[in-house]
Amino acid sequence: MKSSNTLNILDIIPNVKLDQNGIFKYIQILIKNNYTGESKHVVRGFAKFKYHADNYDDFTSIFY
Secondary structure, eight states: OOOTTOOOHHHHSOSEEEOSSSOOOEEEEEEEOTTTOOEEEEEEEOTTOSSHHHHHHHHHGGGO
């Protein structure tokens, strides 16, 4: 059981980040906290990327 004052990394990652206008490829990503086993889905989509994989690469780059 986690303490109410324990920070969960999943809580600080926004659920959705999308451009407000335009046509773009969006993706749904399942992320998991390997220490607690908790997981959640997040959605990302930005018009600046030509391919779905570009959105994914941008998201995962914050972890590496």
